[in-house]
Each structure stands twice: as C-alpha cells, then as structure tokens.
Amino acid sequence: MNVDFTKNPDGLIPAIIQDAKTKNVLMLGFMNDEALQKTKDTKKVTFFSRSKQRLWTKGEESGNFLKLVDIKVDCDKDTLLVAVNPVGPTCHTGTDTCWGEENTQAFGFLSHLEDIITSRKKNQEDEKSYVASLFRKGINKIAQKVGEEAVEMVIEAKDDNDDLFLNESADLLFHLLILLQAKGFELNDVVKVLESRHE
Structure with a gap:
C-alpha cells in the first residue's frame, strides 16, 4: 500500500x-x-x-x-x-457513530419503500392507498398477491421481453416487502438468514 x-x-x-x-x-x-x-x-x-x-x-x-x-x-x-x-458504540459519547446516528443496515431505495409500507400499514383507513387496502384484506390476500406476481414473473422469464420481466420482478419484490411486514418482519430479517447461510 x-x-x-x-x-x-x-x-x-x-x-x-x-x-x-x-x-x-x-x-x-x-x-x-x-x-x-x-x-x-x-x-x-x-x-x-x-x-x-x-x-x-x-x-x-x-x-x-x-x-x-x-x-x-x-x-x-x-x-x-x-x-x-x-465492538460496541464508536463515539466517546456512546452513540453508534460520531454523528449520533444509529448504525443500522440500510438498502437504499428499498429501505425508503419499506418506510412507506410501514406508514400505510399504520394508516389502513386510507381509502386511496393500494397498500393499505391489502393490509385491510389480511394476510391471505397479501400472500395470494405474492403468489400471483411470482407466477407472472416466471412466465415473463420464459419470454424475450426484458421490460415486462423487470416490471414483474419489481411487482414481486414490492408485494414480498408487504408480506414480510404483514408477518412482522423486514428485509433485513431475510438478509440475516442469507448471511447465516453464507458463514
């Protein structure tokens, strides 16, 4: 060096x-x-x-x-x-960072999207929100949507239209984030499982 x-x-x-x-x-x-x-x-x-x-x-x-x-x-x-x-907090004041921020795992836009989903889950009375409507319908409906999006993504994977494949992949990931929160989890919980498998 x-x-x-x-x-x-x-x-x-x-x-x-x-x-x-x-x-x-x-x-x-x-x-x-x-x-x-x-x-x-x-x-x-x-x-x-x-x-x-x-x-x-x-x-x-x-x-x-x-x-x-x-x-x-x-x-x-x-x-x-x-x-x-x-090992422990980094700052001498006892915080995780010297800027007083928590040292938590973040996934860029996906973390922002999770925050929006959390907000919709807390405000299920919002009649204009698609996500709130899914939470109102319950876990079975949300799980069904994940299944439907997974099938649609697999179908598009067998064709040559990359745009449709990416859109269906986005739909699947979006609905998976909703399902995770409906079950009381977040994306980071899935990442921890993947990390444990990697060790």
Missing part, C-alpha cells in the same frame, strides 16, 4: 472509518505511518491522537475496539478508507 504521508507537515492523513457490514461511516480519525502499521499488525484500528500527541488504539480504555477488515487508499494516496467490525 503506497500512502503519501508527506502532504501534511504533521505527517498525518485522514482515516475514514466505515462499518464493513452496513457501509455506514462511523468516524474520522488521523493516522501517521506508525499508526497505520500498528493497525495492520494488531488488526485493531489505531490512530495518532492530536490531543494526546501519541498513538491511540480505539477502545483501549472503553473496550469498544474497531476490528480491522480492510484498508484502501484513495487516488491521491493521502486518505484511507478503513473497513471495520465495531
């Missing part, structure tokens, strides 16, 4: 700490060459503390270590992206 520590007069470069699983940014610290080497050797993230003016292994007092998974250097060779498995 070719890292340029000479760009800053103090020999320090930023180290962005990212959860290897959730991909959330947890904190920002600074490393010099010695801190980087110790991080590699011990597999625990070590910084150069500007306030203490010494090497500082995150968690050395609290036990909330950052276990090293991977390190990447950026295109200018002067910033590190450090993937970790955090």
Whole structure:
C-alpha cells in the first residue's frame, strides 16, 4: 500500500472509518505511518491522537475496539478508507457513530419503500392507498398477491421481453416487502438468514 504521508507537515492523513457490514461511516480519525502499521499488525484500528500527541488504539480504555477488515487508499494516496467490525458504540459519547446516528443496515431505495409500507400499514383507513387496502384484506390476500406476481414473473422469464420481466420482478419484490411486514418482519430479517447461510 503506497500512502503519501508527506502532504501534511504533521505527517498525518485522514482515516475514514466505515462499518464493513452496513457501509455506514462511523468516524474520522488521523493516522501517521506508525499508526497505520500498528493497525495492520494488531488488526485493531489505531490512530495518532492530536490531543494526546501519541498513538491511540480505539477502545483501549472503553473496550469498544474497531476490528480491522480492510484498508484502501484513495487516488491521491493521502486518505484511507478503513473497513471495520465495531465492538460496541464508536463515539466517546456512546452513540453508534460520531454523528449520533444509529448504525443500522440500510438498502437504499428499498429501505425508503419499506418506510412507506410501514406508514400505510399504520394508516389502513386510507381509502386511496393500494397498500393499505391489502393490509385491510389480511394476510391471505397479501400472500395470494405474492403468489400471483411470482407466477407472472416466471412466465415473463420464459419470454424475450426484458421490460415486462423487470416490471414483474419489481411487482414481486414490492408485494414480498408487504408480506414480510404483514408477518412482522423486514428485509433485513431475510438478509440475516442469507448471511447465516453464507458463514
């Protein structure tokens, strides 16, 4: 790994700490060459503390270590992206991140869609909402819709119309998210099962 520590007069470069699983940014610290080497050797993230003016292994007092998974250097060779498995909260204030955010798994637009489905589930009286109407009709209707969408997707998979296949796939995934919530689960619960199978 070719890292340029000479760009800053103090020999320090930023180290962005990212959860290897959730991909959330947890904190920002600074490393010099010695801190980087110790991080590699011990597999625990070590910084150069500007306030203490010494090497500082995150968690050395609290036990909330950052276990090293991977390190990447950026295109200018002067910033590190450090993937970790955090043990406990990352911030000294006790929060998951130094921005006070929860370090939860997110799936981009699918998580946004889940939030909308949750809202419709809570407001089933909304007569204009298709999702609310499915929740009003109950689990059997929702499960039936998933079955119908699955069959339609399989049919389109055997044809050559990619647009129809993708649309039916979207319909299936959408209705599966609804069914998961009807059963009291979320997409993350399915991901955890897949992860456990992968181990």
